[in-house]
Amino acid sequence: MGRDQRRVVRALVDAHGQTYAEEAGIRLKDTPQPLYRLLVLAHLLSARISASIAVAAARALGEAGLRDPRRMAGADWQERVDALGRGGYRRYDERTATQLGDGAGLLTERWGGDLRRLREEADGEVPEVRRLLQEFPGVGPTGADIFLREAQLVWPEAAPYLDRKALRGAERLGLPAAPDRLVALAGRAEPAVLAAALVRAAVDKDVAEDTLDRADRPGDRSDG
Known part of the structure; x- marks a missing residue:
């Protein structure tokens, strides 16, 4: 059985969703x-x-x-x-x-x-x-x-802006490469936060592995 993609995105954003500006x-x-x-x-x-x-x-x-x-x-x-x-x-x-x-x-x-x-x-x-x-x-x-x-984050006309590097992160995590689908999976998460988290997964395999590990842990599987 494949991973629940919504759980993967939620795990990614929760653990690694810090924008580079914030950092x-x-x-x-x-x-x-x-x-x-x-x-x-x-x-x-x-x-x-x-x-x-x-x-x-x-x-x-x-x-x-x-x-x-x-x-x-x-x-x-x-x-x-x-x-x-x-x-x-x-x-x-x-x-x-x-x-x-x-x-x-x-x-x-x-x-x-x-x-x-x-x-x-x-x-x-x-x-x-x-x-x-x-x-x-x-x-x-x-x-x-x-x-x-x-x-x-502050220029909403640019959203969702998920460039090639962010989409490489999605690919590494087994997620769809379509920005609109990724944003839908992210729910209420800001696209800027999602983009930063995806880039972190693209450039750091430890981030990707940690995300998938978190998504595989038993727990609440609700989308709320």
């Missing part, structure tokens, strides 16, 4: 500073480096006061490098420090430091938002996907 200490709201910090986090997470290091680096940048584009652009390059280093983000620190400065300048000059204006320019059309996000140095398709996966 990085970002209280996501539809306001300029949290959205900018999310963009920085998405940039860091898109590099070939562990998510834990990217999250730590995002925290370190915040602790250094580099929480908005004007402060980021106005900071000394070495200040950005040092903050990234404190987070353990050393492999790409010099290039990333430059990109963060340039990207902050672009955001300030073109959209007044407010990503909501980028959203308005795109008329809320998610493919256009995704394209515009890739104009920031260092934010390619992967970074844009990460941003939208998390931003769907």
Whole structure:
């Protein structure tokens, strides 16, 4: 007998449903500073480096006061490098420090430091938002996907946003690869939370194994 897919999704979300923004200490709201910090986090997470290091680096940048584009652009390059280093983000620190400065300048000059204006320019059309996000140095398709996966919590027109990495997590867990079906299985769980949990299963086999173990344990099988 196959596993109850609803139990698998519930086990995944309950145990591993923390967004990366939350892990990085970002209280996501539809306001300029949290959205900018999310963009920085998405940039860091898109590099070939562990998510834990990217999250730590995002925290370190915040602790250094580099929480908005004007402060980021106005900071000394070495200040950005040092903050990234404190987070353990050393492999790409010099290039990333430059990109963060340039990207902050672009955001300030073109959209007044407010990503909501980028959203308005795109008329809320998610493919256009995704394209515009890739104009920031260092934010390619992967970074844009990460941003939208998390931003769907406050930009509901993006939901459900389950990119290829999230769908790889679903495949690893024996779940359907259709976003609408996954959201239906998740019930009341926020799509952003579901997406983050699926990505964690995609990148960490221990998360996937733990989820399936939890789903197989005897207990309440109701959907409530």
